[in-house]
Amino acid sequence: MANTLFHAERRIAQRARSLNSSAIREILKLTERPEMISFAGGIPSPASFPLAALRDASARATHASSADAFQYSATEGYAPLREWIAREHSSRQHPVAPSNVLITSGSQQAFDLIGKVLVDPQSAVLVERPSYPGALQSLSLYEPEFVSVQTDEHGMVSKALEYVEPERAALLYLQPNFQNPTGARLPIQRRRKIAEIAQRTRLIVVEDDPYAALAFDGGQSLPTIHSMAPDNVIYLGSFSKVLAPGLRVGYMIVPGALQKKFVQVKQAADLHSSTLSQRIVYESVRGGLLATHVPRLASFYREQCAAMLSALDAHMPEGVHWNVPEGGMFIWLALPPDIDSAALLEDALALNVAFVPGAPFFARDPLHHFLRLSFATVSPQQIDCGIERLAALINAYSRAFTPVFDLDLDR
Amino acid sequence: MANTLFHAERRIAQRARSLNSSAIREILKLTERPEMISFAGGIPSPASFPLAALRDASARATHASSADAFQYSATEGYAPLREWIAREHSSRQHPVAPSNVLITSGSQQAFDLIGKVLVDPQSAVLVERPSYPGALQSLSLYEPEFVSVQTDEHGMVSKALEYVEPERAALLYLQPNFQNPTGARLPIQRRRKIAEIAQRTRLIVVEDDPYAALAFDGGQSLPTIHSMAPDNVIYLGSFSKVLAPGLRVGYMIVPGALQKKFVQVKQAADLHSSTLSQRIVYESVRGGLLATHVPRLASFYREQCAAMLSALDAHMPEGVHWNVPEGGMFIWLALPPDIDSAALLEDALALNVAFVPGAPFFARDPLHHFLRLSFATVSPQQIDCGIERLAALINAYSRAFTPVFDLDLDR
Numbered sequence: 001m002a003n004t005l006f007h008a009e010r011r012i013a014q015r016a017r018s019l020n021s022s023a024i025r026e027i028l029k030l031t032e033r034p035e036m037i038s039f040a041g042g043i044p045s046p047a048s049f050p051l052a053a054l055r056d057a058s059a060r061a062t063h064a065s066s067a068d069a070f071q072y073s074a075t076e077g078y079a080p081l082r083e084w085i086a087r088e089h090s091s092r093q094h095p096v097a098p099s100n101v102l103i104t105s106g107s108q109q110a111f112d113l114i115g116k117v118l119v120d121p122q123s124a125v126l127v128e129r130p131s132y133p134g135a136l137q138s139l140s141l142y143e144p145e146f147v148s149v150q151t152d153e154h155g156m157v158s159k160a161l162e163y164v165e166p167e168r169a170a171l172l173y174l175q176p177n178f179q180n181p182t183g184a185r186l187p188i189q190r191r192r193k194i195a196e197i198a199q200r201t202r203l204i205v206v207e208d209d210p211y212a213a214l215a216f217d218g219g220q221s222l223p224t225i226h227s228m229a230p231d232n233v234i235y236l237g238s239f240s241k242v243l244a245p246g247l248r249v250g251y252m253i254v255p256g257a258l259q260k261k262f263v264q265v266k267q268a269a270d271l272h273s274s275t276l277s278q279r280i281v282y283e284s285v286r287g288g289l290l291a292t293h294v295p296r297l298a299s300f301y302r303e304q305c306a307a308m309l310s311a312l313d314a315h316m317p318e319g320v321h322w323n324v325p326e327g328g329m330f331i332w333l334a335l336p337p338d339i340d341s342a343a344l345l346e347d348a349l350a351l352n353v354a355f356v357p358g359a360p361f362f363a364r365d366p367l368h369h370f371l372r373l374s375f376a377t378v379s380p381q382q383i384d385c386g387i388e389r390l391a392a393l394i395n396a397y398s399r400a401f402t403p404v405f406d407l408d409l410d411r
Numbered sequence: 412m413a414n415t416l417f418h419a420e421r422r423i424a425q426r427a428r429s430l431n432s433s434a435i436r437e438i439l440k441l442t443e444r445p446e447m448i449s450f451a452g453g454i455p456s457p458a459s460f461p462l463a464a465l466r467d468a469s470a471r472a473t474h475a476s477s478a479d480a481f482q483y484s485a486t487e488g489y490a491p492l493r494e495w496i497a498r499e500h501s502s503r504q505h506p507v508a509p510s511n512v513l514i515t516s517g518s519q520q521a522f523d524l525i526g527k528v529l530v531d532p533q534s535a536v537l538v539e540r541p542s543y544p545g546a547l548q549s550l551s552l553y554e555p556e557f558v559s560v561q562t563d564e565h566g567m568v569s570k571a572l573e574y575v576e577p578e579r580a581a582l583l584y585l586q587p588n589f590q591n592p593t594g595a596r597l598p599i600q601r602r603r604k605i606a607e608i609a610q611r612t613r614l615i616v617v618e619d620d621p622y623a624a625l626a627f628d629g630g631q632s633l634p635t636i637h638s639m640a641p642d643n644v645i646y647l648g649s650f651s652k653v654l655a656p657g658l659r660v661g662y663m664i665v666p667g668a669l670q671k672k673f674v675q676v677k678q679a680a681d682l683h684s685s686t687l688s689q690r691i692v693y694e695s696v697r698g699g700l701l702a703t704h705v706p707r708l709a710s711f712y713r714e715q716c717a718a719m720l721s722a723l724d725a726h727m728p729e730g731v732h733w734n735v736p737e738g739g740m741f742i743w744l745a746l747p748p749d750i751d752s753a754a755l756l757e758d759a760l761a762l763n764v765a766f767v768p769g770a771p772f773f774a775r776d777p778l779h780h781f782l783r784l785s786f787a788t789v790s791p792q793q794i795d796c797g798i799e800r801l802a803a804l805i806n807a808y809s810r811a812f813t814p815v816f817d818l819d820l821d822r
Binding site for chain 1: 454457458460462465466469470473474477478479480481482483484516517519520522523527545548549552651654655656657658659676678679680681682683684685686687688691
């Protein structure tokens, strides 16, 4: 086995730079201890699942008169679900056809399919700084060169795109709404600018939008970049955050010119996504569940977020900064630059508090003084308790790192 | 989009030689017409699904007290299911640990993960001749050089392995039981020989075994190559044929040295397989369903096969040959060498009979006078009717192709 093992070692080492997230994953297995207050998981709160509706939908899907729910099905996905998705994303100016919709095994699979179809070794892949490690990890298997695009508290700085040779890039990957990890929502002007650059330079934009429905204001969501440049955008949607992630049902909306290729690689990857999962999703959403469920979700996460923001305000020492998200599940915290969040994590775990250190969110040249907090799964009381412990720890670190020459020894 | 589209075109063209199976797939969409007698689908009969048990299992899985059935879960798979699989495959000499088991989204996903971990461009991948196109298609994306190993009516000729430099190959791929398409079952002596060669040359064997349970004699199944050389074999199992394919639950049993790598690429591919699907499978099998269901399945397929064999005996002209399978779902038919089965298919479809032409089953240098018949989904009456039509067509082709110099014009 030596020869192939050697090759495998080499390949994994080369390709999977971002797999260092696996090391963190190992650490975070500790977060399964019941006494742990975990702000680490990027998972939705099970309290937010519409369980009764999901159970009803499962019963309907499995008790349909035929055995179809358990049989092989089309690679493209369950036709009624594709039609539903197409309708949801259609506007008068930009109709989406069911043929543009490809069901994927969660959004995660879309990253792999995109790698297969669009990324060659050394392809330039433009990403936010920071970006979502699940996407970086999956795309990195196709050995691209990641190019970070300047990003601020409102997300990608669209003008900065002009300076990274978009016309030579294989694709641009971004999350427009409540980005993981920064929580930023891209303003409409920037969306327009990115759409314009994509059309002008023939850049393919991968618009990954799992958190769209989790807008705290519950108001009209901003138009997607896809709706502005449908021939240049691959849109990724997911039922993981609005229904339940364990079903593993996501989708791509793919420009016509690329459809056939994506169906081919999807077929090679897993033939099709779980027939039953797709039918449960369809049975859940067809009657209009989301019209009542999404506002409930948004209000749930808004209150969770408010609890974390007031805990941060109450406890964090000076020199620590964070964003105030308008939706989603995450707060991105900047520590004083001399504190390494990975080291901090080890001490925090000893205090039964967990978070995700910031380094794996950077495609290259990681910064080490950031960390991501999720407010999704912990109760408000526990949030306050966990943030208080974390703040005390950061305070201790800050004092320990105060440089000696700052002390006025003469006084 | 031109630049990336160009790259995509080139890559698809280079990598996906076996994607010509997609063309056939297009043709076979015609088989969905209700009047079609289709011997084409490689799908199990829905009449064979244990529907009542699956519905009960679904209800139990979704009504468990927690929301866990709908939540994200471990990349490796659902722990109780992995333990069940490990027990099923353990023997006194060769225990299988749950940590060796990785749940996949159908066996199809295993091919993609194997490509990622073990196959580099130009890697030699040893395959049966003919082999399963789903595996060839998936592996071909990683640009190996396929090397066909001599195969006869009992499967791969194990001695022939010695002559294809197994010590230089990335892997050997085979189906030991009721192979798709030939129906061959590999004798125990050949399994031992292949295990021995694998151990001696450090070859990794991918033993793909979806049809193991469909042995018509219902007797003791032959020992797996995996049980003979567990450090050299990646074993692929599936619940698609014994329970239901639409759940998309398969599994790999992976040598310890490769486990971590496969978990990493699985995580990048789709995070994990459907939590609910895995729990439904476990709830189905935990109480011993398969002990009663598998004999029912075997007897169902045995009778279907018998119907097809007697129809072939009754109707086929001389010069047409086929195997007599001991299990599985397929009969592999050799036409007279001057008949192209792809051309035959077009005419057969006009008569509302469908099958799969043989060419896509060959990794290289395809032979065109073979075809695959599935006896899984058509009723015995319809089998007779369809085979009779097909035989009449082949007869007409044979007459048309009889060379002129064979006619004795002087008489």
